[in-house]
Amino acid sequence: MLKLYTAPTPNGKKPLILLEELSLDYSIHRVDLGKGEQFLPDYVALNPNSKIPTLVDGETEITVFESGAILLYLAEKTGQYLPETPQAKYQVIEWLMFQMASVGPMFGQLGHFLNGASEPVPYAMRRYEQEVQRLCRVLDGQFQTKEFIAGAYSIADMAIFPWVAAYDYLDLPLEDYPHLLRWFETLQKRGAVQQALALLS
Ligand SMILES: N[C@@H](CCC(=O)N[C@@H](CS)C(=O)NCC(=O)O)C(=O)O
Structure with a gap:
């Protein structure tokens, strides 16, 4: 199962668009930026930069932060939306x-x-x-x-x-x-x- 930690901001929407395009099974974990949840130790353990989004892939046990890296990870995992040549x-x-x-x-x-x-x-x-x-x-x-x-x-x-x-x-x-x-x-x-x-x- 894929877990996406995100919030309703432009960077937070990017991986959601890809997850929806891929019709993958995933869950959304909202990080309340206004309440400072991005600075909580459990979240910082996933994303040392204290920003959203972060993806946790339960299948591979790989955690990826930075929205561009998450897009590349999912595109490579599925072989879609990133050409091979x-x-x-x-x-x-x-x-x-x-x-x-x-x-x-x-x-x-x-x-x-x-x-x-x-x-x-x-x-x-x-x-x-x-x-x-x-x-x-x-x-x-x-x-x-x-x-x-x-x-x-x-x-x-x-x-x-x-x-x-x-x-x-x-x-x-x-x-x-x-x-x-x-x-x-x-x-x-x-x-x-x-x-x-x-x-x-
Ligand atoms: N380069 C990062 C930028 C992430 C970023 O700036 N996220 C913002 C929301 S769009 C954030 O988490 N802000 C919370 C804060 O600055 O405390 C990415 O693309 O993932």
Whole structure:
């Protein structure tokens, strides 16, 4: 049995989308971030960084933290959503890394300075807004010629989707990026994506 420790945040939704796409048998263990449950010793033993998500695979007794690593683990375990041929596989991995290193941190910081900062910091708001806009242009350019981020639907799309889905919270005018919007609406219509979002709502 797979156990997913998660919460209703963009990073927390990524592995849920994959679990739903794979129709795997799994259970959800909600970590209440507001109550600081991510800092409890039992949880820190699973995830030394005190963040969600974390996956525990009871079959292999492997524990994986970092959402990108969880996506790779499940894709490799099942042989799905990560191509086998090296060129196609590394195209997925490069966009997954792009999400983990750029989209997640920059969108996250913009969300913080727009909605969560204890005082307004105009410089930080401007800096992260510009960087998020730049990243959206990169995504828009890729979706101009590709149906999905690395060609076929993959774990890289599942990693990017929850951050783009936070467009409202980020004051992000998605209509300025027509190809990104087309991709977003395609994913939004997938049953597994809708099911994953509903599970945490
Ligand atoms: N790079 C990590 C980031 C995880 C992360 O930042 N999780 C946030 C929620 S989206 C969290 O657990 N925050 C709780 C805290 O910072 O105390 C991943 O992708 O798994």
